[in-house]
Amino acid sequence: MTLLETTYTQLQSAGLVHCAEAFSRNYLGKNSNWYAYQKHTGRDYSVSAAIQCLRSIRSQQRQTAITTAQAQALKNTEQQLLAYLNAQYCVADVC
Secondary structure, X not given: OOHHHXXXXXXXXXXXXXXXXXXXXXXXXXXXOHHHHHHHHOOOOOHHHHHHHHHHHHHHHOOOOOOXXXXXXXXXXXXXXXXXXXXXXXXXXXX
């Protein structure tokens, strides 16, 4: 399972995203079929998608209308994305 699939599963389990199409649009800034295509071809995040997802997660973390479980899911996902970006693309942090 790729990190992309893991991220989607974590966010969906926490009730932060209801479908793959919404994940593609709202978290990745891509067209609604982007996640499905990446999953079908066995690909993981592109640099731009990982950075956009990280920015979306950080934005959502600042919202006060999320549960403790949702906040924890966002924090875990943020840490996983940062580790992925560092390991795969030598990106130390994202503003």
